[in-house]
Amino acid sequence: METIKIEHVQVKEYYGKTLNSSQDLKTNACCTDDNIPRYIKNALSDVHDEVMARYYGCGLIAPEHLKGMRILDLGSGSGRDCYVLSRLVGENGYVVGVDMTKEQLDIANKYVKYHTEKYGYSKPNIEFKHGYIERLDELGFDDNSFDIIISNCVINLSPDKESVLREAYRVLKPGGEIYFSDVYADRRVPAALVKNPLLYGECLSGAFYWNDFQNLAKKMGFLDPRLVEDRPLTIDNEEVQTLLGNIRFFSATYRLFKLPALENACEDYGQAVIYKGTIQHHEDILKLDKHHFIEAGKVFLVCGNTYRMLHETRFAPHFEFIGNWDKHYGIFEDCGTALPFNDNQDISQNTNSGCC
Numbered sequence: 075m076e077t078i079k080i081e082h083v084q085v086k087e088y089y090g091k092t093l094n095s096s097q098d099l100k101t102n103a104c105c106t107d108d109n110i111p112r113y114i115k116n117a118l119s120d121v122h123d124e125v126m127a128r129y130y131g132c133g134l135i136a137p138e139h140l141k142g143m144r145i146l147d148l149g150s151g152s153g154r155d156c157y158v159l160s161r162l163v164g165e166n167g168y169v170v171g172v173d174m175t176k177e178q179l180d181i182a183n184k185y186v187k188y189h190t191e192k193y194g195y196s197k198p199n200i201e202f203k204h205g206y207i208e209r210l211d212e213l214g215f216d217d218n219s220f221d222i223i224i225s226n227c228v229i230n231l232s233p234d235k236e237s238v239l240r241e242a243y244r245v246l247k248p249g250g251e252i253y254f255s256d257v258y259a260d261r262r263v264p265a266a267l268v269k270n271p272l273l274y275g276e277c278l279s280g281a282f283y284w285n286d287f288q289n290l291a292k293k294m295g296f297l298d299p300r301l302v303e304d305r306p307l308t309i310d311n312e313e314v315q316t317l318l319g320n321i322r323f324f325s326a327t328y329r330l331f332k333l334p335a336l337e338n339a340c341e342d343y344g345q346a347v348i349y350k351g352t353i354q355h356h357e358d359i360l361k362l363d364k365h366h367f368i369e370a371g372k373v374f375l376v377c378g379n380t381y382r383m384l385h386e387t388r389f390a391p392h393f394e395f396i397g398n399w400d401k402h403y404g405i406f407e408d409c410g411t412a413l414p415f416n417d418n419q420d421i422s423q424n425t426n427s428g429c430c
């Protein structure tokens with residue numbers, strides 16, 4: 075068994091002992107925007123207060139079409155996202171949370187019965203496991219055993235991000251996806267800052283440089299990472315900001331499909347799809363990612379990769395598919411190599427977003 079890394083020890087200390095609630099955070103990195111759809115707000119209103127108080131996520135984990143799905147949450151903390159998903163997958167779905175910090179796990183476990191009764195289920199459709207997200211094999215998770223993996227502000231804290239993505243790929247079913255929010259930097263963070271336990275614990279200095287993330291994701295088999303949404307982080311702590319200098323940080327949600335036939339670029343085969351408007355809570359529009367807002371009933375041109383993301387996944391019954399692979403028409407569009415995030419932050423100003 076691999077030895078426990080210093081970062082694991084520090085992060086357990088931070089989330090198990092230093093922090094007692096989100097009010098104790100020193101920056102706004104582990105905070106979520108208020109822009110939450112109503113059906114998620116409704117599900118959140120049924121989550122126990124103690125679980126909510128120990129939430130430290132940075133994004134909204136709400137992939138579409140969850141009924142009956144088997145979902146794994148990497149770094150589930152006190153269980154907020156797991157309990158929301160437990161409701162959205164329904165009694166026939168199943169949610170497993172993994173976390174290495176006992177104190178967080180204890181709170182998650184304490185309210186399994188409470189939520190099972192609240193949702194009117196005859197038995198729990200959720201469980202929490204104590205372990206490391208780099209070593210899912212030690213928890214007995216089989217290959218191809220989950221439809222969806224989620225994670226909220228956790229992978230930045232891992233000292234071995236390659237193993238996390240490798241294991242995620244292994245346990246996902248073909249056509250499954252990892253849909254996760256995390257913190258990213260606009261450049262590689264210097265080693266001296268990575269060693270600072272406060273900056274690391276606050277989900278800043280362990281953050282991926284976005285292009286290193288995209289390259290690693292591709293190397294691990296997630297060939298076409300799709301950015302769903304992003305926002306700049308403003309830090310809101312002068313001392314921390316001084317240490318970080320001009321490094322810009324973003325909270326971003328990516329979805330990575332396990333589809334081995336995806337290509338390196340968006341290639342044009344003259345294909346299109348029509349969304350039937352049949353996914354609950356997304357009847358008018360399906361937002362596959364930041365660049366694909368697919369309106370119901372309208373012919374929507376797609377590249378080969380997007381076609382596969384809809385045709386070879388749980389979304390297939392909700393689309394009509396036009397075209398085939400017989401003829402190639404060249405590149406679909408310029409995928410771009412610039413910073414992918416919207417950066418409306420003036421780096422000379424430290425403005426408040428006040429999301430906490």
Ligand SMILES: C[S@@+](CC[C@H](N)C(=O)[O-])C[C@H]1O[C@@H](n2cnc3c(N)ncnc32)[C@H](O)[C@@H]1O
Pocket residue numbers: 082085086089104128129130131132148149150151152153154155172173174175178205206207208225226227228231232233277
């Ligand atoms: C910022 S908190 C986010 C928790 C939860 N996702 C939420 O939204 O509230 C990070 C969590 O990830 C867990 N964690 C960090 N690195 C981990 C690892 N390598 N293996 C398992 N859990 C980890 C920590 O214990 C902590 O509970």
